[in-house]
Amino acid sequence: MKPRTLPRTLYDKIIDSHTVKTLDDDGHVLLYIDRHIINEYTSPQAFSGLRDQNREVWRPATTLAVVDHVNSTEPERVNFSPDESGANQMKYLAENCEKYGIELFDLLDKRQGIEHVVAPEQGLVLPGMVIAAGDSHTTTYGALGAFGFGIGTSEIEHLLATQTLVYKRLKTMRVSINGALGFGVTSKDLIMAVIQMIGSSGATGFVMEFTGSTISSLSVEARMTICNMAVEAGARGAYMAPDDKVFDYLQGKPRAPEGPLWAKAVEAWRELKSDNDAQFDMQVDLDASTIEPMVSWGISPDQSSGISGVVPSAEQLATYHEKTAIEKAQKYMDLSAGTRFADITITHAFIGSCTNSRIEDLRQVAEVLKGRHVAKGVRAILVPGSSLVRQQAEEEGLADIFTAAGFEWRQSGCSLCLAMNDDVLRPGERCASSTNRNFEGRQGAGARTHLMSPAMVAAAAVTGHLTDVRKLVRGE
Amino acid sequence: MMMEPFEIVSGIAAPMLDANIDTDVIMPKQFLMGVDRKGLDRGVFFDQRFVADGQPNPDFVLNEPRYTDCKFLLTGPNFGCGSSREHAVWGLKQLGIRALIGTSFAGIFFDNCMRNGVLAAIVAEQDLKDLAGIVAENPGKPTTVNLQEQRISISGQIDLSFEIDELRKQTLMTGLDPIGATLQHRQEIVDFEQKHLQANPWLAD
Numbered sequence: 001m002k003p004r005t006l007p008r009t010l011y012d013k014i015i016d017s018h019t020v021k022t023l024d025d026d027g028h029v030l031l032y033i034d035r036h037i038i039n040e041y042t043s044p045q046a047f048s049g050l051r052d053q054n055r056e057v058w059r060p061a062t063t064l065a066v067v068d069h070v071n072s073t074e075p076e077r078v079n080f081s082p083d084e085s086g087a088n089q090m091k092y093l094a095e096n097c098e099k100y101g102i103e104l105f106d107l108l109d110k111r112q113g114i115e116h117v118v119a120p121e122q123g124l125v126l127p128g129m130v131i132a133a134g135d136s137h138t139t140t141y142g143a144l145g146a147f148g149f150g151i152g153t154s155e156i157e158h159l160l161a162t163q164t165l166v167y168k169r170l171k172t173m174r175v176s177i178n179g180a181l182g183f184g185v186t187s188k189d190l191i192m193a194v195i196q197m198i199g200s201s202g203a204t205g206f207v208m209e210f211t212g213s214t215i216s217s218l219s220v221e222a223r224m225t226i227c228n229m230a231v232e233a234g235a236r237g238a239y240m241a242p243d244d245k246v247f248d249y250l251q252g253k254p255r256a257p258e259g260p261l262w263a264k265a266v267e268a269w270r271e272l273k274s275d276n277d278a279q280f281d282m283q284v285d286l287d288a289s290t291i292e293p294m295v296s297w298g299i300s301p302d303q304s305s306g307i308s309g310v311v312p313s314a315e316q317l318a319t320y321h322e323k324t325a326i327e328k329a330q331k332y333m334d335l336s337a338g339t340r341f342a343d344i345t346i347t348h349a350f351i352g353s354c355t356n357s358r359i360e361d362l363r364q365v366a367e368v369l370k371g372r373h374v375a376k377g378v379r380a381i382l383v384p385g386s387s388l389v390r391q392q393a394e395e396e397g398l399a400d401i402f403t404a405a406g407f408e409w410r411q412s413g414c415s416l417c418l419a420m421n422d423d424v425l426r427p428g429e430r431c432a433s434s435t436n437r438n439f440e441g442r443q444g445a446g447a448r449t450h451l452m453s454p455a456m457v458a459a460a461a462v463t464g465h466l467t468d469v470r471k472l473v474r475g476e
Numbered sequence: 477m478m479m480e481p482f483e484i485v486s487g488i489a490a491p492m493l494d495a496n497i498d499t500d501v502i503m504p505k506q507f508l509m510g511v512d513r514k515g516l517d518r519g520v521f522f523d524q525r526f527v528a529d530g531q532p533n534p535d536f537v538l539n540e541p542r543y544t545d546c547k548f549l550l551t552g553p554n555f556g557c558g559s560s561r562e563h564a565v566w567g568l569k570q571l572g573i574r575a576l577i578g579t580s581f582a583g584i585f586f587d588n589c590m591r592n593g594v595l596a597a598i599v600a601e602q603d604l605k606d607l608a609g610i611v612a613e614n615p616g617k618p619t620t621v622n623l624q625e626q627r628i629s630i631s632g633q634i635d636l637s638f639e640i641d642e643l644r645k646q647t648l649m650t651g652l653d654p655i656g657a658t659l660q661h662r663q664e665i666v667d668f669e670q671k672h673l674q675a676n677p678w679l680a681d
């Protein structure tokens with residue numbers, strides 16, 4: 001590996017400052033990890049590995065465990081999984097946390113929620129940190145100027161035992177987004193447009209730095225949506241340089257530093273940015289003012305388009321892979337080329353997931369739902385990202401709007417984002433969803449998913465078909 | 477934990493050349509509910525491999541008699557994208573898959589393969605096409621993957637090279653436990669940690 005001289009990207013700086021040891025000339029380093037989040041379903045075999053080898057956890061205080069994937073989200077909170085094996089995973093997680101001294105937010109904890117909503121909410125994600133978790137959407141933490149990435153179970157075990165990972169440096173991509181977002185267009189639409197543009201493997205092997213006036217104008221929560229979904233373009237990490245909005249967001253959070261330590265930290269965090277003339281391996285530019293609300297029509301997150309469009313035809317596409325992918329998607333989704341999105345009717349509307357279930361998302365949903373009602377024949381479900389988000393939404397009166405509109409108002413968890421609990425769609429059902437993946441079978445075998453922003457899901461829920469939220473709100 | 481070392485492996489290769497085959501498809505959610513790694517071979521491609529009553533789906537490629545004992549998959553771009561679930565790789569391994577041969581793999585899946593002794597070999601697009609063509613025309617003829625030499629061949633018909641970085645290659649060839657290897661640097665980690673927490677005191681426990 002050539003020695004890294006100035007100027008450097010923020011990614012390079014963070015990796016350099018966490019490198020325990022360079023392992024070879026190929027870019028492999030032993031990387032120190034500051035924080036580790038675990039859940040009930042990707043961690044059990046990692047703990048079994050530790051137990052089998054009689055290994056200790058290196059630094060238990062850096063790990064937080066959260067139950068989120070298998071639990072019920074029924075309105076009444078109960079401390080069990082709807083399923084025996086899920087209950088077993090929860091029990092094993094609790095036993096492991098107890099044995100190794102790891103903090104656990106279980107279902108009855110008022111801070112419980114989806115791991116990627118909970119960790120920032122608690123102030124556990126700080127600028128400049130390196131964070132790993134056994135979940136691909138760990139990229140979310142980049143919105144706070146941290147570097148987060150997903151790992152498999154073997155690496156969870158490695159991290160628990162050594163506080164490090166054997167890590168290979170990624171290539172760097174800078175995505176510059178400038179211009180004002182139009183009315184009704186959100187950060188979800190932005191990231192869906194980026195994924196559509198570069199493809200679902202367009203950022204494979206890369207870390208993405210998002211920059212530009214549009215990014216600066218977004219709230220921290222809106223930025224999280226972007227970093228969260230960057231993995232759907234294949235990125236193994238995504239981040240934005242931290243700014244005052246990030247520091248304001250963090251100040252006073254339960255686990256954020258306080259007093260003199262806070263001042264010292266902010267001083268250091270202000271240095272966290274790419275050098276002016278830092279070189280990126282790839283550059284992507286986007287004019288935010290050209291983006292309209294997006295919807296996905298296929299079975300890969302890059303198969304999407306602006307709401308005013310139609311389902312594309314395979315003939316328009318050049319390569320064999322693109323053609324077969326389109327045909328496969330249309331067959332699974334039961335859509336034919338030329339169908340207008342506005343003519344696609346839905347059976348379900350789902351608002352939730354680590355992409356879009358924070359309080360700002362819920363406020364946007366309430367804006368659309370106020371004075372409106374879910375269409376006949378549509379089942380509409382809202383699952384807040386954390387128990388604290390749920391509480392806040394109730395305090396702000398949002399929950400009343402949701403229930404008055406005919407939405408089910410649930411407890412927190414991953415729920416229909418991956419349908420590992422009892423929230424599962426049946427074959428042929430079609431869901432407008434604020435989640436991140438429209439894969440075959442993701443919300444239930446044979447079920448069909450259309451990704452979009454929370455406001456767009458709300459609009460589809462009240463009309464019964466995919467709908468341009470801008471027209472609905474303006475009464476067009 | 478020791479992994480099964482990978483040196484030279486011969487066997488049948490099966491084509492799965494669609495783009496973006498994700499880990500939800502490779503290992504559906506109902507197989508993620510365990511606390512161990514058992515029984516995941518049944519879960520691999522479950523929704524496509526089996527029809528409603530649990531019988532094999534005759535239209536699914538891995539159910540074709542010529543591919544039922546395959547050791548290699550020829551994979552389309554971005555294979556293994558999506559969820560980090562290592563269950564996908566555990567299942568493939570339990571099904572007897574030793575190597576995936578494709579043009580690109582998703583990042584987490586790629587790492588998970590290495591950690592389980594499954595080779596993810598990156599080949600040029602044209603080489604993959606040629607290999608898939610020869611495999612299709614020669615049922616029952618074995619493909620040989622030689623990791624040391626970084627070659628994939630079908631005797632008398634094709635012999636091509638693949639890419640892998642040295643660290644992955646060594647890990648796969650030796651099958652040694654990476655945690656044990658890292659813990660050899662224990663003192664360096666301790667020293668680093670101490671300096672790191674001093675420089676960033678807000679990160680201390």
Ligand code: SF4
Binds near residue numbers: 068069
């Ligand atoms: S909400 Fe969905 S994407 Fe996020 S952690 Fe849960 S299952 Fe994964």
